[in-house]
Amino acid sequence: MSTATILTQIDASAPILSSGVGYAIVLDMGMGFAGLMLFITKLTDRYTEHHAGGSSEKFTSASRSLKPGLIASGIVSAATWAATLLQSATVCLVYGLSGPWWYAAGSATQIMAFAQNAIQLKRNAPGAHTFLEIIAVRWGTFAHFSFMFFGLGTSKRSFLHVVKTNADHVLDIILTAQLTTVGSDTVNTRTGMNTIAACFLIPVGVVVYTLIGGLRSTFFSDYLHTTLIFAIILAFGFSAFAINEYLGSPSKVYDLLQVAATNYPITGNAAGSYTTFSRISCFFEECYILGGFSFLPVPYAFATAAGLAIVALSADSTSPYAPLSAAQSTLAAPAAATALLGRSGAPLLLIVLFLAVTSAASAELVAVSSIITYDIYKRYINPHATDKQILWVSHVGVVGFGIFMGVLGVIFYEIGVSLSWLYGFTGTFASSGVVPVGLCLRSRHANKWGCLAGLWIGFACGIAAWLATAAGYGGVIDVTTTGGTYEQLAGNAGSFFLATIISGIVSYRWPEDFDLEITRRMNTFQPEDADAEGHVDAAEIDSGDEKRIDTNVSEVDMEKGVHVHNDASDDDLYKDSIFSVRLTISLFVVLCVFVLCMMVIPQIWSKAGFIWWIVLAFLWTFVASFIVIIYPVWESRYALWEILRGIMADISGKRKAIR
Structure with a gap:
C-alpha cells in the first residue's frame, strides 16, 4: 500500500470516547444499574413470597426458588466475562473462523458437564451452601482448609439444585484479579479514564445492590446482562452480513476474506486463509445443558461477526479501515464495534463489557461472603451463631471483598x-x-x-x-x-x-x-426459635482433632423443624444424571470431534460452505435468545402477573397488607 492510501484509511481501534464518558459509565450507569436492581428486589419483596433479605438463607440462596430459564440466563452471563467477548474476537482475527468455534465449543461442553455435578449435589447434599461444607463434613478440618485454599484462589460455580437452586460461587482471588484487570483496562483503553480510579469505582454499584438484594439480585442483573449480550451479537451479525454498506452479505464478506488472505495471510493456516479449519496448532442437568447450549453463540456468533468483519473491512488498500497490527489484535472487538455500528458502537460495547464485569463481580461477592460466613465464621468462630449474626457477617463479607477487589486490581495493574x-x-x-x-x-x-x-x-x-x-x-x-x-x-x-x-x-x-445420608441431612432442620429457612445449628462432636457435624436429628427436632427437601425423587435425579452424562458426551463428540472431521476436509472453504456457516451462527443465536431471554419471562409469567396485580391494587388503594 502507498503511504497516501494508508493515511486515508480510518483506524477503528483508536479510542473515540472521552475520559468523561468512562466516568459516566462507571459511576452513573453503575449506580443507576444498582438502583434498578434494588427496585426489582423491592418489587419481589413486596409482591411475592420470595424476599431477598430477612435471613441468611434468603440472602445466599435466593430461597432456592430460581427457575431453569433464569438459571440458564445466569450461566450464560457468568460465563461471558468481558474477556470472553474481547478474546474470542481476537482469536478470530488471529486464526480465522476456526478460532471462535474452538473457543465456544470447548467452553460450552464444560458448562454442560456441570449439569452432572448439579444433579449429584441435589441428590447427595441438597441443604449445603458451599461444596466446602460437604468436604468438611466428609473429610474433616485439614481437607476443608486444603480445598478452601484452592477454592478461594480460583473460580468454581456450583449449582446445588437443578430447578430450585442454591448457587454458590466458591471464589476467588485470581478471578477477581481477572475481572478488575480487564474491566479497568478496557475502560482506560476506550476512554482514557484513570485505571486506578476504575479499579475502585467499578465495584461500588455492585456492592450496593448485592448487599441488599443478595443472590437473587445477581440473577436479575445476569438476565439484563444476557439480554444486552444477545442484542449486541445480533447487531454485529446483521450489520456485518446484511446492512453494512461496504460488506452487507456473507458472499461479499467471503470475497473480501480471500483478498485479506493474500494481503495479510494467517501464518499456519492453509494458504493463509481466514476460511479454513486446517491449522495444526488447533489440535493442541437441565440448567447447565440449556446454559451451555445458549452460551455457544456468544463467542461463536459474536466473534465470527466481529473478527471477520474487521478483517474484511481492511482487506486491501481500497478498504475504508486500516488493518490491525499483531500488537492491536486484542482490540478486534472494539474496532469492529466502531466500524460496524459507528460512533454508537464503542459506548454500546463498553456498556456490555462493563455489565459483564459487574455481573460476574456481583456473583463473586455473594460467593466469597458465603465462604466467609459458613466455612469460616459458622464452622470455626461461632458454631452456634444466630441467623442475625450470620446475615451480618455475610454483609460484612460483601463490603470487605468489594474493597479487596479494588486493591487487587491496582496491584496487578502496577506489576x-x-x-x-x-x-x-x-x-x-x-x-x-x-x-x-x-x-x-x-x-x-x-x-x-x-x-x-x-x-x-x-x-x-x-x-x-x-x-x-x-x-x-x-x-x-x-x-x-x-x-x-x-x-x-x-x-x-x-x-x-x-x-x-x-x-x-x-x-x-x-x-x-x-x-451419603450424612451429607443429605446437612442443614436439613430448623429449630423453632430460628428464623432462617432450612438453617440449623447442628451439634458438633469431637472426632480426634477434627470436628464433624452431627446430623442425627431426633424425631422431636424433626417435628419442630422445617424440612428442606428435594422436589424430585432420587430415582428421577439418577435418571437425570444418566441423561446428562449421555447428552454431554454426545454434544462433545458432535461439537469437538464430528465438526472437526467435517470442517478440515476442505482446505479452504467454498463460498457456499461459508454462507452455511454464517446461517448456522444466526440460527443458533436465535434459538439461544429464546432460551435465555423469552423463556425466563414465560416461566415466570404467573409471578409477573401477581406483581402487576399487586401494583395495580396499590395504585387503586385496594391493597392494604404490606409484606
Missing part, C-alpha cells in the same frame, strides 16, 4: 500482569482440584488421602512443569515467558493429569464407604 497471563495461571493453580472435588461430591468410594495427595502433588508438579517449560523455552523465568502458550499448557496438563491419576488410582485401590 504489569496481563489478562492472558492470569487466564493461563488459573488452570495451573486450580486444575489439580477438579477431579478430587468431583470424586468427593459424587462418589462415596472416594479416598480422602488419595484425593488430598492428588490435590497437593498435582499442584506442585503443575507449578514445576510451568516454570521449567518457561525456563526451557524462554531462557529465563519472568512474566513474559511464564505467559506463553506451551508454558501454560505444561502447567495445566501437569496439574490436572497427575491429580487425576493419583486420586483415581488410590480411590479405586483403597475405596472408602461413606454414608
Whole structure:
C-alpha cells in the first residue's frame, strides 16, 4: 500500500470516547444499574413470597426458588466475562473462523458437564451452601482448609439444585484479579479514564445492590446482562452480513476474506486463509445443558461477526479501515464495534463489557461472603451463631471483598500482569482440584488421602512443569515467558493429569464407604426459635482433632423443624444424571470431534460452505435468545402477573397488607 492510501484509511481501534464518558459509565450507569436492581428486589419483596433479605438463607440462596430459564440466563452471563467477548474476537482475527468455534465449543461442553455435578449435589447434599461444607463434613478440618485454599484462589460455580437452586460461587482471588484487570483496562483503553480510579469505582454499584438484594439480585442483573449480550451479537451479525454498506452479505464478506488472505495471510493456516479449519496448532442437568447450549453463540456468533468483519473491512488498500497490527489484535472487538455500528458502537460495547464485569463481580461477592460466613465464621468462630449474626457477617463479607477487589486490581495493574497471563495461571493453580472435588461430591468410594495427595502433588508438579517449560523455552523465568502458550499448557496438563491419576488410582485401590445420608441431612432442620429457612445449628462432636457435624436429628427436632427437601425423587435425579452424562458426551463428540472431521476436509472453504456457516451462527443465536431471554419471562409469567396485580391494587388503594 502507498503511504497516501494508508493515511486515508480510518483506524477503528483508536479510542473515540472521552475520559468523561468512562466516568459516566462507571459511576452513573453503575449506580443507576444498582438502583434498578434494588427496585426489582423491592418489587419481589413486596409482591411475592420470595424476599431477598430477612435471613441468611434468603440472602445466599435466593430461597432456592430460581427457575431453569433464569438459571440458564445466569450461566450464560457468568460465563461471558468481558474477556470472553474481547478474546474470542481476537482469536478470530488471529486464526480465522476456526478460532471462535474452538473457543465456544470447548467452553460450552464444560458448562454442560456441570449439569452432572448439579444433579449429584441435589441428590447427595441438597441443604449445603458451599461444596466446602460437604468436604468438611466428609473429610474433616485439614481437607476443608486444603480445598478452601484452592477454592478461594480460583473460580468454581456450583449449582446445588437443578430447578430450585442454591448457587454458590466458591471464589476467588485470581478471578477477581481477572475481572478488575480487564474491566479497568478496557475502560482506560476506550476512554482514557484513570485505571486506578476504575479499579475502585467499578465495584461500588455492585456492592450496593448485592448487599441488599443478595443472590437473587445477581440473577436479575445476569438476565439484563444476557439480554444486552444477545442484542449486541445480533447487531454485529446483521450489520456485518446484511446492512453494512461496504460488506452487507456473507458472499461479499467471503470475497473480501480471500483478498485479506493474500494481503495479510494467517501464518499456519492453509494458504493463509481466514476460511479454513486446517491449522495444526488447533489440535493442541437441565440448567447447565440449556446454559451451555445458549452460551455457544456468544463467542461463536459474536466473534465470527466481529473478527471477520474487521478483517474484511481492511482487506486491501481500497478498504475504508486500516488493518490491525499483531500488537492491536486484542482490540478486534472494539474496532469492529466502531466500524460496524459507528460512533454508537464503542459506548454500546463498553456498556456490555462493563455489565459483564459487574455481573460476574456481583456473583463473586455473594460467593466469597458465603465462604466467609459458613466455612469460616459458622464452622470455626461461632458454631452456634444466630441467623442475625450470620446475615451480618455475610454483609460484612460483601463490603470487605468489594474493597479487596479494588486493591487487587491496582496491584496487578502496577506489576504489569496481563489478562492472558492470569487466564493461563488459573488452570495451573486450580486444575489439580477438579477431579478430587468431583470424586468427593459424587462418589462415596472416594479416598480422602488419595484425593488430598492428588490435590497437593498435582499442584506442585503443575507449578514445576510451568516454570521449567518457561525456563526451557524462554531462557529465563519472568512474566513474559511464564505467559506463553506451551508454558501454560505444561502447567495445566501437569496439574490436572497427575491429580487425576493419583486420586483415581488410590480411590479405586483403597475405596472408602461413606454414608451419603450424612451429607443429605446437612442443614436439613430448623429449630423453632430460628428464623432462617432450612438453617440449623447442628451439634458438633469431637472426632480426634477434627470436628464433624452431627446430623442425627431426633424425631422431636424433626417435628419442630422445617424440612428442606428435594422436589424430585432420587430415582428421577439418577435418571437425570444418566441423561446428562449421555447428552454431554454426545454434544462433545458432535461439537469437538464430528465438526472437526467435517470442517478440515476442505482446505479452504467454498463460498457456499461459508454462507452455511454464517446461517448456522444466526440460527443458533436465535434459538439461544429464546432460551435465555423469552423463556425466563414465560416461566415466570404467573409471578409477573401477581406483581402487576399487586401494583395495580396499590395504585387503586385496594391493597392494604404490606409484606
